[in-house]
Amino acid sequence: MKRVITISREFGSGGREFARRLADRLEIAYYDREIITELAKRTNLAEGYINSLNEQRPAPLFPITVGHTFSPVTDVMWTQQNNVFIEQTNLLKELAEKSDCVIVGRCADHILRDFSPLRIRLYADMGSRIERCKAREEQNVKLSDREYRQKINEIDKGRAKYYQFYTGKRWDDGLNYDLLINTTGKDIKQLAEYFAQIMKD
Amino acid sequence: MKRVITISREFGSGGREFARRLADRLEIAYYDREIITELAKRTNLAEGYINSLNEQRPAPLFPITVGHTFSPVTDVMWTQQNNVFIEQTNLLKELAEKSDCVIVGRCADHILRDFSPLRIRLYADMGSRIERCKAREEQNVKLSDREYRQKINEIDKGRAKYYQFYTGKRWDDGLNYDLLINTTGKDIKQLAEYFAQIMKD
Numbered sequence: 001m002k003r004v005i006t007i008s009r010e011f012g013s014g015g016r017e018f019a020r021r022l023a024d025r026l027e028i029a030y031y032d033r034e035i036i037t038e039l040a041k042r043t044n045l046a047e048g049y050i051n052s053l054n055e056q057r058p059a060p061l062f063p064i065t066v067g068h069t070f071s072p073v074t075d076v077m078w079t080q081q082n083n084v085f086i087e088q089t090n091l092l093k094e095l096a097e098k099s100d101c102v103i104v105g106r107c108a109d110h111i112l113r114d115f116s117p118l119r120i121r122l123y124a125d126m127g128s129r130i131e132r133c134k135a136r137e138e139q140n141v142k143l144s145d146r147e148y149r150q151k152i153n154e155i156d157k158g159r160a161k162y163y164q165f166y167t168g169k170r171w172d173d174g175l176n177y178d179l180l181i182n183t184t185g186k187d188i189k190q191l192a193e194y195f196a197q198i199m200k201d
Numbered sequence: 202m203k204r205v206i207t208i209s210r211e212f213g214s215g216g217r218e219f220a221r222r223l224a225d226r227l228e229i230a231y232y233d234r235e236i237i238t239e240l241a242k243r244t245n246l247a248e249g250y251i252n253s254l255n256e257q258r259p260a261p262l263f264p265i266t267v268g269h270t271f272s273p274v275t276d277v278m279w280t281q282q283n284n285v286f287i288e289q290t291n292l293l294k295e296l297a298e299k300s301d302c303v304i305v306g307r308c309a310d311h312i313l314r315d316f317s318p319l320r321i322r323l324y325a326d327m328g329s330r331i332e333r334c335k336a337r338e339e340q341n342v343k344l345s346d347r348e349y350r351q352k353i354n355e356i357d358k359g360r361a362k363y364y365q366f367y368t369g370k371r372w373d374d375g376l377n378y379d380l381l382i383n384t385t386g387k388d389i390k391q392l393a394e395y396f397a398q399i400m401k402d
Contacts, residue, residue: 123375174375174383175326175383175385178383181380182379198396
């Protein structure tokens with residue numbers, strides 16, 4: 001059985017960097033955006049669109065459909081979103097069978113449960129998350145702290161709904177993970193190095 | 202500055218064993234019941250009584266005092282409980298100054314915040330906690346799972362209140378800790394060995 005490490009993360013907690021560095025140190029595969037690219041090929045959908053699906057719960061009843069239970073528009077969207085999820089499920093399993101790997105988000109902790117993954121979740125306080133967002137933002141983007149807080153909360157709300165919808169579990173429930181790491185004020189590179197040590201053998 | 206590791210734990214999550222084994226592997230001091238013994242000496246109170254104080258919030262208004270704001274009975278208890286907490290605070294600081302150590306419970310993560318402790322919290326699902334309670338119970342004790350669940354919930358409720366009262370923070374808020382470890386179905390000895398590796402530096 002291959003070794004699978006899944007990373008769930010609050011937006012701005014440094015989860016993606018942690019995952020990439022961990023995979024680097026362990027010399028195993030790291031999957032994140034590659035999954036989107038492959039899914040786009042398999043489903044003939046745009047990468048940007050697929051990416052957006054990972055941050056929200058499928059919406060079978062759009063506001064536009066009030067009074068129309070079977071709107072053809074939302075029916076197509078609903079089917080499409082669920083098809084993407086099914087394709088993603090197959091793809092994650094293929095990847096986990098192929099080699100040891102680190103996978104970010106995508107309900108991988110739940111989808112790959114038969115692989116007994118090490119399920120890690122990263123979180124941090126709001127101040128620290130805002131700082132991380134600022135640090136990686138393009139230079140021409142200038143948001144206030146309040147706007148960052150709003151953006152962070154919105155994204156996490158979407159992720160929580162997505163997770164809840166497809167797994168039936170709460171995204172922020174510690175029992176769905178093996179290890180929760182508080183990255184508040186921490187150096188992500190150093191954290192990844194620490195944890196790589198215990199995962200090496 | 203000495204290295205201080207604090208262990209917060211849900212009842213039945215294996216926190217005490219983890220702490221003891223971690224201290225063993227790191228070859229540093231481990232403080233738990235020793236604290237009670239020393240406090241009993243300093244305060245001239247019974248060890249059993251002091252121990253019980255750690256699992257509940259001070260109760261300035263006992264049911265008996267309804268209508269008596271300044272009951273002499275509860276006033277004494279209130280003062281005593283708070284005196285014990287003050288003595289404990291001093292003692293924890295003395296211990297942390299003396300040598301590297303692992304300390305279980307007692308709001309140590311908060312009291313020793315100036316020592317920048319590594320704040321670990323252990324948790325587990327209810328089934329796993331009941332199993333751990335059964336395994337360490339005296340042979341003549343026979344509780345049903347329902348009774349264990351009740352006992353576990355009561356103890357944790359007391360600990361949460363105690364923590365909230367003296368720190369002003371939520372006991373189960375991940376942001377009060379650096380690392381949360383899910384011990385569900387895990388071997389505590391192996392866990393302690395894993396984590397000792399990254400703390401060895």
